[in-house]
Amino acid sequence: MKRDFLKIASKNFNSRLIVGTGKYKSFLECSKAIKAAGAKIVTVAVRRVNISDKKKPVLMDYIDPKKITYLPNTAGCFTSDEALRTLRLAREIGDWKLVKLEVLGDKKSLLPDMIETLKSTEVLSKEGFKVMVYCNDDPLMAKRLENVGAVAIMPLAAPIGSGLGIQNYINIKIIRNQTKLPLIIDAGIGEASDAAIAMELGCDGVLINTAIAQAKKPIEMAKAMKYAVLAGRKSYLSGRMKKSLMGFASTTNKGII
Amino acid sequence: MKKTKKIKINLNGKTLFLAKGTSVYKVIKKTKLQPNKIAIELNKKIINKKNVNKIFLKNKDKIEIVHFIGGG
Numbered sequence: 001m002k003r004d005f006l007k008i009a010s011k012n013f014n015s016r017l018i019v020g021t022g023k024y025k026s027f028l029e030c031s032k033a034i035k036a037a038g039a040k041i042v043t044v045a046v047r048r049v050n051i052s053d054k055k056k057p058v059l060m061d062y063i064d065p066k067k068i069t070y071l072p073n074t075a076g077c078f079t080s081d082e083a084l085r086t087l088r089l090a091r092e093i094g095d096w097k098l099v100k101l102e103v104l105g106d107k108k109s110l111l112p113d114m115i116e117t118l119k120s121t122e123v124l125s126k127e128g129f130k131v132m133v134y135c136n137d138d139p140l141m142a143k144r145l146e147n148v149g150a151v152a153i154m155p156l157a158a159p160i161g162s163g164l165g166i167q168n169y170i171n172i173k174i175i176r177n178q179t180k181l182p183l184i185i186d187a188g189i190g191e192a193s194d195a196a197i198a199m200e201l202g203c204d205g206v207l208i209n210t211a212i213a214q215a216k217k218p219i220e221m222a223k224a225m226k227y228a229v230l231a232g233r234k235s236y237l238s239g240r241m242k243k244s245l246m247g248f249a250s251t252t253n254k255g256i257i
Numbered sequence: 258m259k260k261t262k263k264i265k266i267n268l269n270g271k272t273l274f275l276a277k278g279t280s281v282y283k284v285i286k287k288t289k290l291q292p293n294k295i296a297i298e299l300n301k302k303i304i305n306k307k308n309v310n311k312i313f314l315k316n317k318d319k320i321e322i323v324h325f326i327g328g329g
Contacts (some may be wrong), residue, residue, distance in 0.1 A: 020327075020328060020329030021327035021328060021329070022327045022328045022329045023327070024327060027327070030327060038277055041314050043328055043329055044326065044327065044328055045325065045326050045327065045328025046296075046323050046325060046326075047322075047323060047324070047326045048269050048270070048321060048322070048323055049269060049288070049290060049295060049322045049323060049324050050269075050313075051268060051269050051271065051272070051288050054289050055286070058294060058323075058324060058326075059325050059326055060294050060324075060325060061293070070325065072325065073328055073329070075328045075329065085301075088303055089296040089297070089298065089303060089323050090325075092296035092297075092306070093293075093294065093295060093296045093323075093324065093325065094293060094294075151316040161329075170314070187329075199263070207329075209328075209329030210329065
């Protein structure tokens with residue numbers, strides 16, 4: 001059987017679950033969760049080094065970028081300039097070109113500023129970056145992102161860290177039907193069923209951080225997410241039965257006594 | 258004896274006094290950071306890590322060293 005890879009910018013990944021590396025109790029717990037989730041891509045953030053604490057452990061000591069693809073993000077950026085600066089620095093660390101762009105517009109809701117996001121996508125794509133773009137669940141904006149060179153469309157299910165699950169099935173479906181680019185639900189997943197639904201809607205993958213990191217048992221939740229993504233994908237590929245308002249018996253009446 | 262001239266620079270938000278003519282390489286070495294895990298900005302311009310021994314600091318220079326941390 002043909003293996004079901006997640007293909008992004010001509011590269012195949014053997015998992016449709018992307019995991020964020022924030023909010024874990026420790027790097028050790030984070031690396032265990034990544035392993036349990038079977039993730040091949042993890043998001044990472046770019047921040048100032050703490051120069052006064054030289055012995056502080058660093059992410060790269062726990063998660064080997066040669067084995068797991070690092071996807072640098074622009075978490076905390078509210079303008080295009082901040083996002084561009086962050087990703088250019090990320091590229092400089094180790095020639096990372098596959099990046100996750102997120103430009104936020106509101107500090108409370110953390111919803112994306114799509115004008116700044118669109119502008120940044122275009123600039124980064126022209127600079128040779130492969131840009132996976134966190135965006136609103138807006139089909140028109142998704143199309144525009146595709147037109148300026150995005151390599152993956154990553155609409156939110158709900159606000160970042162909210163755990164509310166997919167709020168707008170219809171728009172996700174519309175985006176699915178209009179694009180051949182990888183469609184990855186990013187943000188708002190709360191539990192395994194949300195991840196399965198995302199996959200059943202035809203998404204190519206999901207990106208999860210808080211739902212795993214803030215679960216009571218993060219490693220177990222990482223496993224649950226892994227199975228949910230696999231189950232949802234299989235379900236989507238298998239083609240669901242038709243819905244009916246009335247009942248249809250599963251057992252034949254023939255030979256009834 | 259001639260007194261060595263000091264320059265004042267800013268490294269990741271902290272003020273440092275260094276000898277005039279100190280290279281970026283020397284500063285990185287002092288931090289004990291591994292070059293393959295960091296990126297460096299000098300006065301908001303990214304510098305090529307291969308050239309750090311050829312870049313000498315001036316008074317009021319501002320260095321930012323960044324690395325990857327956990328993030329979603």
